[in-house]
Amino acid sequence: MNMSTRLISSALHFFPRSLVSHNGVEYALAQTNSGTRLAVLAASGSTALIAFEGERVEQGNQTLLLAPLDAHNASALRAQLPWLQPRLLGLRTSAGMGDRLGLATPGHVRAVRAAGGKIAPIFAQQSIREMTRTGRTPQQVMDDAIWGIFAEGWQEGFGADADHLKTPADIDACLAAGFTFFTIDPGAHVDNRAETANLGELRVLAEMLPDYLQPRASGLMGRIFDIEGRSLQLDESTLLKAAVKYGRAVAHVAAMYQYLAQAAGPRPFELEVSVDETDQPTSHAEHVYIASELKRLGVKWVSLAPRYIGCFEKGVDYIGDLAAFEANFAGHAVIARQFGSYKLSLHSGSDKFSIYPIAARLARGLVHLKTAGTSYLEALRTIAVLDVTLFHEIYSFARQCYETDRASYHVSAELGRAPLPEDVEDSPALLEQFDAREILHVTFGSVLTEKAADGQKRFYDRFIAVLNSNRESYAANLEKHFIRHLEPFKESV
Numbered sequence: 209m210n211m212s213t214r215l216i217s218s219a220l221h222f223f224p225r226s227l228v229s230h231n232g233v234e235y236a237l238a239q240t241n242s243g244t245r246l247a248v249l250a251a252s253g254s255t256a257l258i259a260f261e262g263e264r265v266e267q268g269n270q271t272l273l274l275a276p277l278d279a280h281n282a283s284a285l286r287a288q289l290p291w292l293q294p295r296l297l298g299l300r301t302s303a304g305m306g307d308r309l310g311l312a313t314p315g316h317v318r319a320v321r322a323a324g325g326k327i328a329p330i331f332a333q334q335s336i337r338e339m340t341r342t343g344r345t346p347q348q349v350m351d352d353a354i355w356g357i358f359a360e361g362w363q364e365g366f367g368a369d370a371d372h373l374k375t376p377a378d379i380d381a382c383l384a385a386g387f388t389f390f391t392i393d394p395g396a397h398v399d400n401r402a403e404t405a406n407l408g409e410l411r412v413l414a415e416m417l418p419d420y421l422q423p424r425a426s427g428l429m430g431r432i433f434d435i436e437g438r439s440l441q442l443d444e445s446t447l448l449k450a451a452v453k454y455g456r457a458v459a460h461v462a463a464m465y466q467y468l469a470q471a472a473g474p475r476p477f478e479l480e481v482s483v484d485e486t487d488q489p490t491s492h493a494e495h496v497y498i499a500s501e502l503k504r505l506g507v508k509w510v511s512l513a514p515r516y517i518g519c520f521e522k523g524v525d526y527i528g529d530l531a532a533f534e535a536n537f538a539g540h541a542v543i544a545r546q547f548g549s550y551k552l553s554l555h556s557g558s559d560k561f562s563i564y565p566i567a568a569r570l571a572r573g574l575v576h577l578k579t580a581g582t583s584y585l586e587a588l589r590t591i592a593v594l595d596v597t598l599f600h601e602i603y604s605f606a607r608q609c610y611e612t613d614r615a616s617y618h619v620s621a622e623l624g625r626a627p628l629p630e631d632v633e634d635s636p637a638l639l640e641q642f643d644a645r646e647i648l649h650v651t652f653g654s655v656l657t658e659k660a661a662d663g664q665k666r667f668y669d670r671f672i673a674v675l676n677s678n679r680e681s682y683a684a685n686l687e688k689h690f691i692r693h694l695e696p697f698k699e700s701v
């Protein structure tokens with residue numbers, strides 16, 4: 209009798225893909241009367257059992273341990289099964305799948321599996337802003353992803369992206385939780401005055417930069433670059449504009465990078481630089497400036513998210529001229545290849561179906577797709593079918609919160625254009641209506657944390673209960689939705 213047969217024969221109700229045998233010990237997720245448990249079966253006295261906390265049942269010379277899915281046991285499991293530890297993805301074509309609820313990873317794993325192993329996944333990914341909004345810690349984000357990876361039996365590796373970090377304290381919290389991919393967002397240090405300043409004003413603003421950020425220190429003044437046959441010259445006004453706009457941002461990235469390198473010590477990590485959340489697009493010349501200056505200041509990075517032209521609104525397709533996007537992206541892709549080979553990152557990347565083939569083709573595999581809120585929308589799609597009443601309550605509430613919650617997001621939805629709750633007949637179809645979709649997207653924090661008069665959470669428990677008792681429906685919705693995201697990128701690998 210082999211090991212896994214023994215655990216199966218123990219009459220527990222297992223998540224079938226979770227069963228695994230490693231170093232003579234069996235592990236699986238099991239549904240019990242007291243909730244989901246990690247089951248560990250080992251020879252009594254096995255050292256593998258020591259690290260876990262839970263209920264122990266002796267079965268002859270074997271011990272069956274049933275452990276709750278908490279942080280302690282997640283850490284113990286990670287120590288036993290090395291494939292549950294995040295690793296570096298390097299320059300492989302990759303996709304980040306953020307999960308604001310902590311329940312989406314099984315669906316993400318299935319989509320990545322369907323893509324035939326061609327896309328390197330990031331299963332743990334959340335920005336500090338979204339963690340604050342959902343009341344989760346970096347450790348919870350990591351652990352939720354790990355339980356999902358374990359549930360699906362995924363052993364092919366994954367990255368963990370601490371997204372949009374702005375301060376050293378953000379780095380500390382995410383490093384402690386085991387993240388391996390750090391996205392530094394220097395957006396607060398981008399000086400948008402450069403966009404409208406004339407040459408005289410640019411000279412004055414440039415003078416105010418610290419010595420080591422002075423345009424002349426960059427060695428770029430007057431340089432001409434050949435961008436695949438097109439020449440790009442950093443004349444005085446172009447360079448000054450780039451230096452004024454991004455100089456302090458580049459310096460902030462370098463400082464964060466040095467802090468991270470020191471704090472991480474011998475632990476390997478990889479870095480993304482994101483300037484996607486700025487008012488104005490990043491020009492090709494500015495991209496050259498950023499890459500060249502990051503290099504000069506000793507930063508090593510695997511991906512960069514410029515602000516591309518057009519609108520990347522949350523959870524909806526690209527808004528803008530596709531030919532213009534193509535020309536814009538093509539230039540960025542050439543620069544990324546010429547300045548040391550790093551990936552171009554597509555932030556707010558979910559649901560941008562019309563640009564995926566363009567980005568995949570032009571990046572030649574050097575691309576990272578980043579998605580987050582769209583998995584929450586798939587949760588709402590699941591609820592829209594299974595609990596119409598709850599879905600309607602959430603939509604009504606989302607409408608009330610929208611004008612406030614939209615402030616920190618790029619969205620253009622108007623309440624007046626979204627159907628009134630009482631007019632919604634086909635609930636899942638509401639998720640295809642542009643305005644309703646954005647309204648539902650940006651209000652997730654309010655929906656998940658809103659409290660009723662009695663102090664209880666108004667929606668959260670019911671929300672999670674529907675998903676927990678319909679795991680297969682949620683996973684199937686996610687799988688279908690993410691296959692659409694991953695397929696176009698698979699072709700270019």
Ligand SMILES: [Zn+2]
Pocket residue numbers: 372482484485555556
């Ligand atoms: Zn972003």
